[in-house]
Amino acid sequence: GQNIDQPTEMTATEGAIVQINCTYQTSGFNGLFWYQQHAGEAPTFLSYNVLDGLEEKGRFSSFLSRSKGYSYLLLKELQMKDSASYLCAAMDSNYQLIWGAGTKLIIKP
């Protein structure tokens, strides 16, 4: 079956760095997405990786290893507004997204 695993919750300190891991098992693979979702709001797109390696976008970076079925989202210089859930989703061979349950990130001052 198809499956996405990511931690349920993480806690970090303002100004620090945090890495949110995601492992996936899908029928075929057409890319890995990360979305941010603040409580009670809709998800918003953060990143897309289809090739191995690191993609950097400001304070956020996303890494993919297709051979390991693994990705991580790296958040630097954490701010209080980064408190949110981070959703990992893998696109299968039918171009359908398989979603993880999300990682709730709590930022403490």
Added chain:
Amino acid sequence: SQTIHQWPATLVQPVGSPLSLECTVEGTSNPNLYWYRQAAGRGLQLLFYSVGIGQISSEVPQNLSASRPQDRQFILSSKKLLLSDSGFYLCAWSDRDKDTGELFFGEGSRLTVL
């Protein structure tokens, strides 16, 4: 620029009552459209997707249905709600001409069935 809007934002309905959630997209043509449900502690569940007017694919058998009467309009309906239909419903669109398949979500509709 493209925008997506869904309504109502919140809804409290009794068991057995009907449901209609509406979603419209502006600023793009012939989008792929999706209805998702998000339950607490679980991943987004794809309910329906549509690649064109009148073309609906159902991913999960249930008492919900979807319709696409116009190119940029997507409606989620039910004739009789169940308690298990409670959740956060999200409409989304994607540009079929882009390889990434990035989704753009509406604001969400929180449904509570009592």
